[in-house]
Amino acid sequence: MAEKTPGSVFTETADRLEREGDLSDGELAFLLQCADPGAGEYLAAKARAARERVYGKDVYLRGLIEFTNFCKNDCYYCGIRRSNKKAERYRLGEEEILSCCAMGYGLGFRTFVLQGGDDPYFTDERIVSIVRAIKKQHPGCAVTLSVGEREKESFQRFFDAGADRYLLRHETATESHYRRLHPGEMSFEHRLRCLRDLKEIGFQTGCGMMIGSPGQTPEHLVADLRFIQGFRPEMVGIGPFIPHRDTPFGEEEPGSAETTLRMLSVIRLLLPEVLLPATTALGTLDPRGREKGLEAGANVVMPNLSPADVRGKYLLYDNKLCTGEEAAEGVRRLSLRIERAGYRAAVSRGDHIGFEKAETPAPEKDILKAQP
Numbered sequence: 001m002a003e004k005t006p007g008s009v010f011t012e013t014a015d016r017l018e019r020e021g022d023l024s025d026g027e028l029a030f031l032l033q034c035a036d037p038g039a040g041e042y043l044a045a046k047a048r049a050a051r052e053r054v055y056g057k058d059v060y061l062r063g064l065i066e067f068t069n070f071c072k073n074d075c076y077y078c079g080i081r082r083s084n085k086k087a088e089r090y091r092l093g094e095e096e097i098l099s100c101c102a103m104g105y106g107l108g109f110r111t112f113v114l115q116g117g118d119d120p121y122f123t124d125e126r127i128v129s130i131v132r133a134i135k136k137q138h139p140g141c142a143v144t145l146s147v148g149e150r151e152k153e154s155f156q157r158f159f160d161a162g163a164d165r166y167l168l169r170h171e172t173a174t175e176s177h178y179r180r181l182h183p184g185e186m187s188f189e190h191r192l193r194c195l196r197d198l199k200e201i202g203f204q205t206g207c208g209m210m211i212g213s214p215g216q217t218p219e220h221l222v223a224d225l226r227f228i229q230g231f232r233p234e235m236v237g238i239g240p241f242i243p244h245r246d247t248p249f250g251e252e253e254p255g256s257a258e259t260t261l262r263m264l265s266v267i268r269l270l271l272p273e274v275l276l277p278a279t280t281a282l283g284t285l286d287p288r289g290r291e292k293g294l295e296a297g298a299n300v301v302m303p304n305l306s307p308a309d310v311r312g313k314y315l316l317y318d319n320k321l322c323t324g325e326e327a328a329e330g331v332r333r334l335s336l337r338i339e340r341a342g343y344r345a346a347v348s349r350g351d352h353i354g355f356e357k358a359e360t361p362a363p364e365k366d367i368l369k370a371q372p
């Protein structure tokens, strides 16, 4: 065991982050990069404790519905960018989305996340209609939107229709790096404005970024941490960058699972109340990625509720997981894995602790109770 203990500079720095909730830029970069054996585990233990003080052992499940892979944007990293002529495009209609939700409800999900490309077919009216219909059929459930950038009036309409949360990763907090990842027609400033608008409107708002995207340096990661610290989002979605062969970044190296886990832990210690998913990308890069994410301070997982025939088409990156425990039907096996890791798959909306609305009706039965 002794050889697994990191040096005292690392342990003292991590202890201070836990105690004071902040460090200098240099110290944050050191926590992310230090190669001492056992460093990641040491940090993860601190993050785990912090998350348990706020959310206990609960892991919140979200049913992810990837309802369109049409996209007007051309992000260099993304497999569903408009220039990828090989992507097989699809859209789900309102009825199909509602039947995904109904199936998900039966499986125990109390949050539905609607994610898609920036698809102009889904006008504000269409999104509003979908949100209203879901809220009508499942009044105790939360709806999260992740449909890219819009204007503030549109976000307000979604909120008024009943949407509870909005995920819009900032992708990077450094403008020059943003330009490395996106074509000139996309605006860093607009993306950040969207995030501010969402928060002002009252959404539980999520930002986030990929770890190890091309050109990313430790300084960029520290800038992301500072952005997150200042913005105080309710959720942060982070996962490793994974190349997609039919994009300009097809030959780039993937990000590191280890750095992703360290970032999860540091974010948990900076913002103990944040909702932090162990993402599909982390599970794709490492077969135990989900569990390792939970052990590093994450407390959310988002299995895929999309219909089986389109699941394989929402390909943001190569080899993206979409079967087994990654699929909503695998939820019992997933909860078993969560329980084996020492946690509890919760049947609840899983709101941010500052937003608890006590709207969740008690589950009729313990649907998620893992069956051996």
Ligand code: SAH
Binding pocket: 077, 078, 079, 115, 116, 117, 118, 146, 147, 148, 149, 167, 168, 169, 171, 209, 210, 239, 240, 241, 242, 243, 244, 281, 316, 317
């Ligand atoms: N159109 C929506 C949803 C984008 S897809 C929006 O703009 O918010 C959701 C997230 O997947 C992106 O924000 C991005 O961070 C991530 N992603 C895209 N391509 C990826 C890749 N190659 N590897 C890892 N994550 C990727």
